Amino acid sequence: MPGGPVGQGARVDLHTFYYNERMDTRTKLTEAMAELLWERGYAATSPHEVMARSGVGQGSLYHHFSGKRDLAVQAFRNTAADMTSAPTPLDDDGSPLERLQRYLQVPRAGVRGCRVGRMTQDPQVVADAELMTVVASAFDTMLTRWERTIGEAVRAGELPAGTVPSDLARTLAAVIQGGYVLARAQGSQEPMDAAIRGAVSLLDAARVAASHD
């Protein structure tokens, strides 16, 4: 191993190492942009910041991408694809209702916010049809999964027969998205966890009600 910056005793900032040593320039740029979209949003992220974080120069950015918007679209497409392709407890073992409750309780860092939901509050993003398409289809994919598992729970008699899967799917997705909002409003994880606990309890109550259908 020749004397790279990772040699013995060398202290390397994780980000710098990550970006500089293991990715091509294009990827460095999209990864840095994806992080900044999450942390700061689209409007508040400048090309200058992306270059600083990725260690890539100005000329390279405008060589690989036509500009800030192009870079953001590519980066955010990757983010949405990562999120929607990741496996969830919704497809694990267990009864449908258990899976719904397990997915609700997946750890979520409330104060960081949702990478996709965040975009929804950025006026420049909402005004951009291409970005909004990515946002909308990411939510669509997620809601479809919720709906399918909720339908299974109804058929299994774990939820009341009158349950409307498309409604409840939006309710549970909203609890998560709203949990992020509450957590950020209070600067604390606790409101997110409380909101989830309350939703899990409501599903427990619904199971009890279904058993008396």
Place this chain on the structure above:
Amino acid sequence: MPGGPVGQGARVDLHTFYYNERMDTRTKLTEAMAELLWERGYAATSPHEVMARSGVGQGSLYHHFSGKRDLAVQAFRNTAADMTSAPTPLDDDGSPLERLQRYLQVPRAGVRGCRVGRMTQDPQVVADAELMTVVASAFDTMLTRWERTIGEAVRAGELPAGTVPSDLARTLAAVIQGGYVLARAQGSQEPMDAAIRGAVSLLDAARVAASHD
């Protein structure tokens, strides 16, 4: 009625009339800023836009306020006070659970988003301790009301005895906040309404479960 701009046949843009004829300069500025905070957020709103919308000149803005931040703090304090002081169905007649369900179903224009919750996604707002205090205390006031009515519903036997009011309050607040996110993501009111319907149904189920406690 002397020849004001509202004389017979005169057509006056509602905004222009509203700002120009009925308010003092300070109020014109805070009202315009409050609207823009809602529509575009803090970071994305420039003093120039505030002046254009209010019809007030640059010199006046910096005479009445020390700058953009000062104006935004004053404007947003007014917004938060308006929202937290308005009466809600939570304090109306009817059983506690009915009041909770009625409040959930208050019409909310999902695509416009929540005036307070919106601030939560703006990095420059989150970094500002003064603005975040206003946000946090507005949510606090709202959550306390939810909690009180939920507690009443539990004591009335309309919700299961094991219900944790502080948890369920956050769940229901999250449904509303998340409903805004979903509505904006899809550019449609429908996801908000669906999320609310699902939450109302869950509360119905919880009432059934409570009756078997």
Place this chain on the structure above:
DNA sequence: GTCTATAGTGTGATAGAC
């Protein structure tokens, strides 16, 4: 494919006349 230099625009804010 990457660099440095620089353009052109809009920002938040101030100066000073009236």
Place this chain on the structure above:
DNA sequence: GTCTATCACACTATAGAC
């Protein structure tokens, strides 16, 4: 108290050498 003119700066983007 309000106006117009202007500042210094940061932004997104381009030019052109290497």
